[in-house]
Amino acid sequence: MSVKDRMSGNEAVAYAIKQVNPDVMPAFPITPSTEIPQLVSNYIANNEMDTEFIPVESEHSSMSATIGAEAAGARSLTATSSCGLALMWEELLLAASNRMPCVLTLVNRTLSGPININCDHSDAMGARDTGWIQIFAESNQEAYDNFIQAYPIAEDKRVHLPVMICQDGFITSHAVQNIVLNEDEEVQDFVGEYHPEEFLLNDGNPIAIGPYSISSYAMEARKAQEMAMENSKEVIIEVARRYKEKFGRGFELFEEYKTEDADYIMVIMGSAAGTAKQAVDDLREKGMKVGVLKLRVFRPFPAEELAEALKNAKGIAIMERTESYNGHGGPLCSELRAALYEHKVYTEAVCYTYGLAGRDFTVEHVYDIFNEVNDIVVNGKEYKQHRYINLRTKEV
Amino acid sequence: MRTDVSKINETTPYEDLTEGLIMHAGGTAKEFKTGEWRTNTPVFYAEKCKQCLLCAPVCPDGCIPVKDGRRADFDYDHCKGCGICVKACPFGALAMVEGVEPIKEEGV
Numbered sequence: 045m046s047v048k049d050r051m052s053g054n055e056a057v058a059y060a061i062k063q064v065n066p067d068v069m070p071a072f073p074i075t076p077s078t079e080i081p082q083l084v085s086n087y088i089a090n091n092e093m094d095t096e097f098i099p100v101e102s103e104h105s106s107m108s109a110t111i112g113a114e115a116a117g118a119r120s121l122t123a124t125s126s127c128g129l130a131l132m133w134e135e136l137l138l139a140a141s142n143r144m145p146c147v148l149t150l151v152n153r154t155l156s157g158p159i160n161i162n163c164d165h166s167d168a169m170g171a172r173d174t175g176w177i178q179i180f181a182e183s184n185q186e187a188y189d190n191f192i193q194a195y196p197i198a199e200d201k202r203v204h205l206p207v208m209i210c211q212d213g214f215i216t217s218h219a220v221q222n223i224v225l226n227e228d229e230e231v232q233d234f235v236g237e238y239h240p241e242e243f244l245l246n247d248g249n250p251i252a253i254g255p256y257s258i259s260s261y262a263m264e265a266r267k268a269q270e271m272a273m274e275n276s277k278e279v280i281i282e283v284a285r286r287y288k289e290k291f292g293r294g295f296e297l298f299e300e301y302k303t304e305d306a307d308y309i310m311v312i313m314g315s316a317a318g319t320a321k322q323a324v325d326d327l328r329e330k331g332m333k334v335g336v337l338k339l340r341v342f343r344p345f346p347a348e349e350l351a352e353a354l355k356n357a358k359g360i361a362i363m364e365r366t367e368s369y370n371g372h373g374g375p376l377c378s379e380l381r382a383a384l385y386e387h388k389v390y391t392e393a394v395c396y397t398y399g400l401a402g403r404d405f406t407v408e409h410v411y412d413i414f415n416e417v418n419d420i421v422v423n424g425k426e427y428k429q430h431r432y433i434n435l436r437t438k439e440v
Numbered sequence: 441m442r443t444d445v446s447k448i449n450e451t452t453p454y455e456d457l458t459e460g461l462i463m464h465a466g467g468t469a470k471e472f473k474t475g476e477w478r479t480n481t482p483v484f485y486a487e488k489c490k491q492c493l494l495c496a497p498v499c500p501d502g503c504i505p506v507k508d509g510r511r512a513d514f515d516y517d518h519c520k521g522c523g524i525c526v527k528a529c530p531f532g533a534l535a536m537v538e539g540v541e542p543i544k545e546e547g548v
Contacts, residue, residue, distance in 0.1 A: 143460035204459055242442075242462060249442070250466030257461050264454035265461050272459075 046291070047225045053181070053216035056188040056223055057123075057149050057209070058083035062093045063231040064195065066147075067118035067238075070098035070109035072128065075161045076213040077151035080123040103128035107135035107148075114144040115253045117243030119195065121146060125213060126153035129167045133174075139206045140175025141269060142254050145198035146206045148176070149191060152314065153213040154401040162402020163213040165314065165365040168342075169375050175269060177207045177276055178343040182299075182317045184221045186340075187211040189287065189294050192226070195235050196283045202275040208343075212315040214402070226291055234290060277344045295338075297346040300353060302328065303335030308417050309354060311380060312363040313339045316398065316405050320363075323410030334414050345379050351387035359392045359417040360384075364430070365399045373397075373430045392421050398433040409433050470518070474501075476540065478521035483542045484513050488533035495525040495534060516542060 051059065058080050061069070071081035087093045096118075100106045106122045113120040124132065129150060139146055154164040168178055177197060181187040187209065194207040211217055226234075242251050257265060277297070284296045301321050303309050310320050317338035327334050337353060339346075354360055362381070364374035372378060377395035384393060394417055399405045413433070419425040442464045448457060458464060489511070496504040496511055503519040505512045526534040537543055 141460060142462075242464065249464075252463035252466070252468070253460065255461060255463055260450040261457065261461060264452075264457055267454045268457060268459070271454075 045227055047227070049223055049225055050220050051184055051188075051223050052079070052218050052220050053184040053187045053211045054079035054151065054218065055083060056184045057191050057211070058087070059225065060188050060191040060231070061095075061121065061149075062087045063226070063228050064192065064235050065093045065232070066095055066121050066195075068096045068098065068110070068113035068120040069122060070100050070106040070113070070120075071122050072100050072103050072106045072124070074103070074125050074128040076153055076163075076217045077123045077125040077128070077149070079217070080149055080151070103131040104135065107132035107139065110146050110148075111135060111139050111142065111144050114139075114146040115142070115243065116245045117240050119199075119238040120144075121148065123149045123151070125151045126155055126161075126167045129171055130155060133171075136171055136174040136176060136206075138254065141265070143204040143269070143272070144206055145195070145204050147191070147194045147198060148206065148208045150208050150210045151213045151217045152210055158401075160401040161213070163215050163315075163365075164400045164402070165210075166367070166400075168208065168210050169366040169368075171208070172343060172375055175205065175273065176343060177203075177205055177273070177280070177341070179207065179209055179280075179341055180313045180339065181209070181211040181216065182315055182338055184211075184216050184219075185223050185293065187216060188223060188225070189291070190340075192231055192234060193280075193283045193287055193294075195238070196286075197276065197279050199238060199240075200276075200279045200283075201241075203272055203279050205269075205272050205276060210314070215315040224293070230290065234287065273344050277341075277346065280341055280344075295340050297339075297341045297349050298353070299336075299338040299340065301336040301338065303337055303353065303357075305333055306335030307333045307358045308361065308414055308421075309335045309337050309357045309359075310361045310363060310410065310413065311337045311339060311350075311354070311376070313342065313376065314365065316363065316365070319405055319407055320410050323407040323414070326407065327411060327414055332414065332418070339376070342376070345383070347379070347383035348387060350380060351383050351389045354384065354391065355387075355389045357391050359394065359421040361413050361417050362393055362395045364395055364397045367397060367400060377430070392417070394420060394427060395430050396433050397430055400432075403434055405433065473517045475515075475517045475519050478516075478519060478540050480521040480523065480536050480538055481516070481540060481542045482514060482519065482521065482523065482526050482534050482536055483544050485533050485535070485544070486513075488531050490531050490533075492530065494528045494530065498524050498528045500524065514542065
């Protein structure tokens with residue numbers, strides 16, 4: 045039996061944490077993720093869960109303590125945003141390379157500067173090569189559902205990698221939506237108990253975690269870690285299918301919305317996918333065959349699956365919510381175009397940058413983008429890659 | 441099934457290494473002979489030693505073996521030659537010499 049409620053994204057993830065009831069949560073507050081550790085602390089104070097909460101003095105410490113607890117054999121997690129994730133940089137790499145199946149709930153916020161507290165994906169995208177699995181949510185419901193799937197993915201013995209559960213700052217973290225909650229017992233049954241094979245507090249079976257590695261071993265360790273990331277794809281799909289079977293919701297690597305017969309497809313991550321879907325509904329009423337591909341899993345990057353899903357489109361709009369300052373577009377754009385090329389899908393692929401530091405992105409912008417892609421494909425309109433959407437400029 | 445780390449060596453393929461290079465064993469650091477890092481070396485003159493044992497606890501690497509209340513000669517496989525023990529000795533029973541070998545001066 046599921047329960048209908050209304051919650052913000054932070055409330056939804058905190059509720060999922062309560063239901064999973066992990067062993068240890070070290071955390072340090074930062075906007076807009078502060079509510080998650082705050083609400084978990086309330087649950088603990090009210091005896092609704094028995095997670096050990098550790099107040100720490102920085103995100104460097106919260107990630108370190110998460111790794112330490114996980115290495116000791118405890119199911120661990122933390123929460124952060126933006127500069128907090130940046131301060132965890134060194135430890136993010138350690139969590140992954142030491143193969144710690146811990147979880148981080150990230151509430152996406154821009155990185156400075158100029159200093160700003162609103163949503164874009166520059167924090168998560170900056171951490172894209174740290175070895176974490178990264179899963180993005182469109183809605184509060186998806187943030188909730190994704191968190192419940194995090195440990196089953198991370199702790200699978202084919203994976204043993206940390207998982208970052210991402211949702212858009214303020215847009216989903218603070219906006220209240222209707223939500224369907226699972227029963228506590230069903231969540232606990234789905235996630236299962238954590239029984240690591242090797243852990244530091246395993247009396248009589250000593251181990252050393254994170255030993256110095258000379259050059260004769262370090263490259264082999266990297267390859268093994270990379271293989272775990274490749275293997276995680278099938279585990280993410282299996283867990284998503286099991287979740288859908290049990291709870292009736294969710295997507296695997298990405299969601300395809302009205303893409304089957306679409307001439308033009310917008311590829312987008314996070315909350316703005318909802319805006320894109322509304323625009324697609326509107327444009328289809330006017331006879332335009334358009335669709336949305338919402339990427340759920342950014343790491344591992346589903347290159348082959350994306351190329352297959354996009355191969356019949358005449359034009360693709362790739363929506364980037366971060367800036368890479370390289371003159372060649374952001375990570376989603378670069379990686380997706382590389383994937384299309386590798387799999388010989390030579391479709392027109394136009395990259396747009398939108399929503400930086402909380403800039404509004406509306407259905408009208410989506411109409412304009414689809415119309416421009418149509419103009420490019422049908423009339424050969426000349427265009428510039430990586431154009432900023434909703435930007436004040438003197439350019440005409 | 442635990443990996444027998446004693447069977448892992450520099451010819452082991454990546455598939456057979458432990459996850460994250462976790463050592464499935466304790467106390468393995470002593471197999472790593474770090475004493476060769478030494479540039480100066482402490483020497484032990486047993487005849488001057490009063491067995492006060494001020495030296496053993498100040499050694500950062502545990503290289504002064506103590507058994508039945510008496511110290512023995514240095515563990516040169518792991519001594520880095522820091523010289524802290526020499527400063528701690530009130531009886532001149534320890535001295536530093538240049539180089540990696542513990543060469544004792546005659547007549548001391």
